[in-house]
Amino acid sequence: MPKTSDYNTAAAVNRFGLNQTVSGTTIIAAAELGFRHKVVGFMLSPHGSGTRTFVFQGSITGNLHGPVTVSSANQQNGLVIWQPLERYPFCRTGMNEALQITTTGDHFGGQILFLTEPA
Secondary structure (H helix, E strand, O other): OOOHHHOOOOOOOEEEEEEOOOOOEEEEEOOOOOEEEEEEEEEEEEOOOOEEEEEEEOOOEOOOOOOEEEEOOOOHHHOEEEOOOOOOOOEEOOOOOOEEEEEEOOOEEEEEEEEEEEO
């Protein structure tokens, strides 16, 4: 059985529309005292071709927290999807940290779903 801090059915799912014009770091959600952010789903697509990466920044913990490489050779149309599952977040920030995404190789667009919960 999951701990309350890992699974909160009362938390509202927030949506962030990512539309970068250049690769780099984008703040998804600002730091909030006593709270942390959990990425529960996303659909991202780089705007160009070749090899590109993205990583959620902060003292991230979770299932997959290293850089994710997207290559037109191994991804159909470069589309990356993490099915929205509140119970099994992709990653989460530490307490009192902002949620950010950093991209390299090309800029990305898409949607990121996240929760903001007491830590």
